[in-house]
Amino acid sequence: LSDFAPQQTHVYTKNASYWDKDKVYIDQIVETYNSQYNTVGPQMVKTGEIDQADIGSDILDSWLLDPNTADLVSKYRAKVDYSYFYCFNFNPTFDAEYEPENWRLAVNNENFRQSLMAGLDRVRELSVLDPNDPQSLAINSVTPPGFTNADGKEYTQFGDLAAIMARDSFDETKALEYRDAARAELEAAGCTFPVKVLVRYNPATVDWDKECAVVEQQMEGLLGSDYIDIITVAGPESNFLTEVRRSGDYAFMKCGWGADYADPQTWTDPFYGDYKYAFLTEAMEAGDPVAVTVAEYRALVEAAIAETSDMARRYELFAAAEAYLIDHALAIPFSTSQTSYQVVRLNVFETQYAPFGVSGLRYKGQHLQSDYVSMEQFEANLAAWEAAR
Known part of the structure; x- marks a missing residue:
């Protein structure tokens, strides 16, 4: 945690001394606080300002029906923890x-x-x-x-x-x-x-x-x-x-x-x-x-x-x-856990997984993709994870 400003910014930086640093593929994560996130988050995705946003039920249908956004929407990973x-x-x-x-x-x-x-x-x-x-x-x-x-x-x-x-x-x-x-x-x-x-x-x-x-x-x-x-x-x-x-x-x-x-x-x-x-x-x-x-x-x-x-x-x-x-x-x-919909550039099945604890919150093992994950990609990633498991 290299910068912590409550209700402003959190900055996480890859630790070069971490024992398993070769499995950490993201160099820096910047979390910016926005009290209007629920409303403006999806729009900030469209403008390229952020890499992830929740898609609420009030706009889900419109995003899925719009050819410009339909392939941007996927789900959260289901959890039993x-x-x-x-x-x-x-x-x-x-x-x-x-x-x-x-x-x-x-x-x-x-x-x-x-x-x-x-x-x-x-x-x-x-x-x-x-x-x-x-x-x-x-x-x-x-x-x-x-x-x-x-x-x-x-x-x-x-x-x-x-x-x-x-x-x-x-x-x-x-x-x-x-x-x-x-x-x-x-x-x-x-x-x-x-x-x-x-x-x-x-x-x-x-x-x-x-x-x-x-x-x-x-x-x-x-x-x-x-x-x-x-x-x-x-x-x-x-x-x-x-x-x-x-x-x-x-x-x-x-x-x-x-x-x-x-x-x-x-x-x-x-x-x-x-x-x-x-x-x-x-x-x-x-x-x-x-x-x-x-x-x-x-x-x-x-x-x-x-x-x-x-x-x-x-x-x-x-x-x-x-x-x-x-x-x-x-x-x-x-x-x-309510597996609602999101727009994200991460394959959520690359993160660690366990039926307890905070494994699913770790970014280790995940890659930041150039494109947002579609529902089709999400289902394919899920199938691959289940098969490997």
Whole structure:
């Protein structure tokens, strides 16, 4: 890192003393900050100012239909080292205007959480990111399918998790049944309707605002605006994790996690253990009703962690814990890494690859091409990589 000017420029320069420098083919990378990147990035590609830009769903069709740009568009490489899931905030710290105590009453009610889980049309939301094949991004587990295996069996096919993988959490009929049960229970507990649901998003993330708009329209349309009032709030662009997620300034939000090592335990970190910002930690500390459910989940995780000799048994126990997390709507599985579209001059299959860690972020091994990668080239590069693998 030869130059670092926050919100201005990052310059990375090849290290001539690196032990494997002959495998580093790019001499310098310059990253320039632009707060309007989502809007101007594609245009800057056309003018030759930058080598990579995301292509949002709002312009994807126009780029694919235009003969001048159709061959410039390709996809990101699919990953199994990261997944997204919707989280409920059990310890709200947001402003009084969003009624945090009323939200606390609602979110502690399992039927309420189940109504949101069954009422979220994930494929419809993912159509914002990939209008051509949104179903390919949706997953029913927190752990991405294909992440790891034991005794020749893929982890998500172990135990109780296998049944969850075979179904779709979106179910309009069940969503309405859960809604009616939750309303009766919550009204008796003094909860007022509609429940305000504060949904936050980072405007620096391409199309996240559009996803939130779809969620608001779709879920209020199904469950009724007299039941929930989804309120979407943007920002900040900088320090979003610290100021929003880690501080509890949200009610319901899409969150993500990346694997650190090749074992199912890595996917429990957002919800259990020593991770400082674990989503369920404060639910335990607050002593609210959901703490009983969280304690049972933690006990299942601890049983799995304790099994260190029989790997198949270990996977079965972790699958039981993950199934419990999902069955009790403590989190809502959403998608794998969202392989949206881009314009880029790199063959993304030349970089290192692993189902965990940061291998995919390294530029080592990659060449900067003279032309942008087309979709046809992307598919050919994928086929070559799969064959070599």
